[in-house]
Amino acid sequence: MTQNPFLISPRDLAAVLGRDGVSIVDASWYLPAQNRFAKAEYETGHVPGAVFFDQDAVVDPASSLPHTLPSPEVFAEKVGALGVSDTDTIVVYDGIGLFSAPRVWWMFRAFGAKDVRVLDGGFPAWQAAALPVETGAGAPSPATFTPHSDAEAAVLLPEMREIVAAGSLQVLDARPADRFAGEAPEPRPGVRAGHMPGARNMPFLELTENGRLKSAEALRKTFAEAGIDPDRPSVTSCGSGVTAAVVSLALETLGNRSSRLYDGSWTEWGSAEDTPVETGRGAKT
Known part of the structure; x- marks a missing residue:
């Protein structure tokens, strides 16, 4: 069976935790009706080393619409502050399994990141595999993200x-x-x-x-x-x-x-x- 190049298994991600050039992004986001709170859940437990990507904040500040794609400069500033570089292998996941993570997968690729994966099964699969969990707000070291915007995305x-x-x-x-x-x-x-x-x-x-x-x-x-x-x-x-x-x-x-x-x-x-x-x-x- 050919492995999906856009997915990574929990075990394969666990094998590269802490490695230079690997960024892990918690892209959880919920609808109001789901009555879940992404940032609070992140602080309660997340994949070790993961940073929290706020999908309501990494947007075009001039737009009245939800989740409007920001400019390349705004995106680069926001994700650079999270410690994510465009040259990294970037792994995104969410707290449902497969719900909001693909949006951030798409955003990173739209701005030129070449190696972006979605954690197969998300955080629930990570927990089910009894892999380590980290708590707290996180303190990423800033990085440089050089955007290469895909106008057709x-x-x-x-x-x-x-x-x-x-x-x-x-x-x-x-x-x-x-x-x-x-x-x-x-x-x-x-x-x-x-x-x-x-x-x-x-x-x-x-x-x-x-x-x-x-x-x-x-x-x-x-x-x-x-x-x-x-x-x-x-x-x-x-x-x-x-x-x-x-x-x-x-x-x-x-x-x-x-x-x-x-x-x-x-x-x-x-x-x-x-x-x-x-x-x-x-x-x-």
């Missing part, structure tokens, strides 16, 4: 309008089926229910199993059942750009190097007054 609203109007790219929405269909209200005030015309629903949880990314064979089957061709150039989207990256990780795992992420996601699209919105679960072909 993110799709912004003007281009997203063109993509939807032309149907030029496959649009994959990672939200739950009831939100995609407009059968359930959006959790953020003022955001309309439904989805972009022509989008396909690919709930991110269907790509995972027990907090881990499914095997390549299982991923292909899941995409096929959703009427999605994982080899086509695609744009991923979700509520605010976090779980869209789970779909991006799955596509890259299958060799799709033409995957992009709509950074504003449904919060931006559904908040605009003039963007077209459809409801219903859509057909699978």
